[in-house]
Amino acid sequence: MAVVNMTAAFIRSLTSKPPDSGRVEYWDSLTAGLCLRVSPTGQGTWTFRYRPREGAGFQRITLGKLNELTLAEARERVLRHRVAVSDGGDPQGERKARRHAASQALTFDGLAQRYLNEYAKPNKKSWRNDEGYLKRPQAAWGARAASTITRRNVIALLDAIRAEAPVSANRTHTILTTLFNWAVEGELLEATPIAGLKKRARETAKERVLSDPEIRVLWQKLDGAGGLSDDVADALKLILVLGQRPGEVAGALQSELIKLGDAVDARWEIPAGRTKAGRAHVVPLPPMGMELFKRALSRRAIDGDGQSVFASKFTSRKTIARHSLSHGLSRVIQRLPVDGPDSEARRSLKESPPTPHDLRRTLATGLARLGVPREDRKAVLAHIEGDVHGQHYDKYERLREKRSALVTWEEHLAALVK
Structure with missing residues (x-):
């Protein structure tokens, strides 16, 4: 000493x-x-x-x-x-007593809401994902004192989620780890029940890409998908047409759509605050993409708030949630009959169901197959180079190249689904 x-x-x-x-x-x-x-x-x-x-x-x-x-x-x-x-x-004893009393009064619902309001919303663009992944824990522990949740409780919940959706179990694990660590750091809890707990499911790198017959079957099913809202169906189509991230499509705002009636200059300007890279991204709109946006806006003229493109059915939010696209796509594929045209593609879709992000990967792979240069494919997907030049100095938007790439893909897509 x-x-x-x-x-x-x-x-x-x-x-x-x-x-x-x-x-x-x-x-x-x-x-x-x-x-x-x-x-x-x-x-x-x-x-x-x-x-x-x-x-x-x-x-x-x-x-x-x-x-x-x-x-x-x-x-x-x-x-x-x-x-x-x-x-x-x-x-120190008095401080521990105050913390214990406060933690006993704090329910898990209360802790989750404080985490969202005080940490996730101010710091994470993806805070709505956190909100979605916390729904299962809140349903299980909502009114319970957060300090009484044990490691066994966490394991039981994650294992139940893993039985239905292994990837969701791991995402829930990540959010709970962040939430409990934040609570301990802020002296809302004395300890975290999840410390050192390994992920409950093993994940492999995602490589799912839809074949042309699968694209045709899925597109036709989206045209008349029973039980699926027009907004969710059109948003899924837009991911396939434009290749943008599902969350960015779901959260599209009317103010981001520029010159929508202009066949030459129509574009979708996604602000930096809504992109993964934190950098504004401009997406030229080819005819099919432009028409899908117009169709959604025609519905908003009747029931919209003047802000959202794809409206949520829940009053607590304006745009549809990212996970609504996942649930919608899953329902469409579950209801897909095996018999019919392209029966092999139908069976493949049911045996290996794609996610909304797989639609984005399908566009990227399709552009490569159609001979679109790598730089132009990356520009469409908003993938920027990792060096200083790419991140801070190269501000060229490649609008002409992006439009050409998306038109090339749309022509291929239109020939498939006509």
Whole structure:
């Protein structure tokens, strides 16, 4: 235990040359009980060690992080805590009691909502995915105190999801890990029940691409899919026609559609806030894509809010949810009769059901098969180069090349589904 005369200069030397391994503690010779813990990353934390009057062993309470608390402020906090201890108090015990009381009052529904409002929405473009994956845990644990959820509860829930949808089980696992870690970091919970738990399902890289007969069967089924809304059917078609991400298609807004009646310059401008790369993306609209958007807008003229392109049936949201496309596509394929034209393709669709993202991959593969250059395919898909030049300097939109690529694909697609 190193006892030192702490000064500002000494502390600067610690953070500029942190320990090679392990956490090192430095105790202030002028303020009994004040300790600075320094990690190999140079991060420091102030703590105070004391012994309560009621006979308990030594206790330690965290005062704050080094980058948030100066030496003088840390010493002042120790003096305040020491007065409380001399009066019979136990600062750390009282803090634990407050946390425990708060965690007992906090239901899982309440915790999930706080996570969405305070963390997911401000920090994640995909927060609606988090909201969707939390529905099963909320249905299972909603009114229960979040602090009472055990590791066995988490395993049972994830295994139940895995039996129906292995990938969804892993995505739910990821969201729950983030949620519980956030709750512990924010002192809403004392511990996470999911720490160290391995994913419950094994995933393989997705390579599903629809064959031309499969495209024809699926397109024709979407034209008259019973039980599927026109908005969901048209959104699925647009993914296949334009190759954009399912979430971007589902969340399309009317304000993003530019010159929709112009056969030469019609385009869809997706803002940076709605793209995975955080970079605005312009999609030229070939005739089939333009007509699908027009058809959706004609429905909004009757029942729309003037903002969304594809409207949700739920009043709590304006646009359809990303997972509505997955559920809709799954229902269409489940109801697909095996007998009929292209029977082999029908069987293939039912035996290996594609996802909405597979429709995007199908376009990408189809463009390659049709001889569209790699740079133009990447431009259509909004895949940018990973180097500094590609990310920050190359701002050329390749609109002409993207339009040519999408027209080439649409002509192939139209010949298939006519």
